[in-house]
Amino acid sequence: MSDEPQPTHHEEHRRGSLPWGSLLRNGLLVVVLLIMLWLGFNVRLPSVGELQAEIEELGWVGVVAFLALYAAVAMTPIPVTIMAVTGGLLFGVIIGSVLSVAGVLVGCWGAYWLARGLGRRTVLKLLGEHARKVETNLQGAGFQAVCTLRLMPGFPYWPVNYGSGAFGIGQRTFLTASLVSTVPGQVSLVAVGAFIAHPGVLSGIIVACAWAVVLIMTAWAYRAWKGTSSRKLPGS
Template sequence: MAWLLFNVDLPPVRELQETIEGFGWAAWFVFTGLYALVALTPIPVTIMAVTGGFLFGVVIGSVLAVLGAFFGAWGAYWLARGLSKRTVLRMLGKHRPRVEDHLTSAGFEAVCVLRLMPGVPYWPVNYGAGAFGVRTAVYVPASLLSVIPGQISLVAVGAFIAEPGILTGVQVLVAWGVVVVLTVLAYRLWRSARRE
């Protein structure tokens, strides 16, 4: 991301915003749909969340990013349930041991930990949850709640890039602080749930 920031010339924020506004009332739906499609793939969703903040600001960008990430996660979950478990396990590659360890007999806490844990992309969690039989009643609320902090923190970075300032800088720091605290809490809950 740092390399992109210093080496890729993006059009001015206003120009990008005008392009998005050209879609009229459908702009939010277009962005959310594109986000969900990216979330179905191994492409990191980070760039979409940062773009959401860059184009829409923290509040609207966060709502759209959370919806896009969630719908993509839900779609991947059902896609994995339709594929054979062996196919999904091959897809997971190097992420398989960690995802399998957390999601076998998974509860709410396990899904949250994987969603919040740095270094674990969304797509292995999405497909792994479907392959390892995480119940929909557990997966849906855990996914929705645990994507919120990460998406807001990334959207805040995009908003800061668009309009650097003290307010947007504070939003980035607070959002990332919340992610760290929630990751630690979710991990502790997951560890205590495993010991029971």
């Protein structure tokens, strides 16, 4: 007879039970991936003119519709540029900027909490080609890292949103960094829309100032973040 301890009834039941949590997460991953792929390759946002006409027809309800649509777009890989420009066309620089910033932040926040629910491993699969960059830059990072990725030219919003939720960035840090880093870019795009609707010197100045702020903030965030990273290195 073997001296090895025999597994208890509870252990045998646990070994034979299905990993429902893993199955649920993998199933949810498949659903999210399919939705995002379908949106990325098959959904085309209307042109700025078409979107403007459709929202104007809704009257005051158009404000709510604009916010909801902006938030939904911000949760997907679809670029939010057309939404911000349309905000400027419809509502002007001030109101358009407020609505655009609110819409993009709601969408980013929603993606952040979706990632918290999916978990780190699932989000890594979801991020695809962006996974390594996001994990390297956000793992154990904070305010400066979120700002840097958010301000990085050509880098989309959605990997930052999902990565922040998956890699433990605090909610307050994420929202604060997102607000600080998205305002200049959103204002500049809204100003472009306002300039198209009503060309003027003021709109041009706002665009130039907003992009100058984006460049300054990018340089600041990058230097601050690299300085924080170097202080964490052993022996530094």
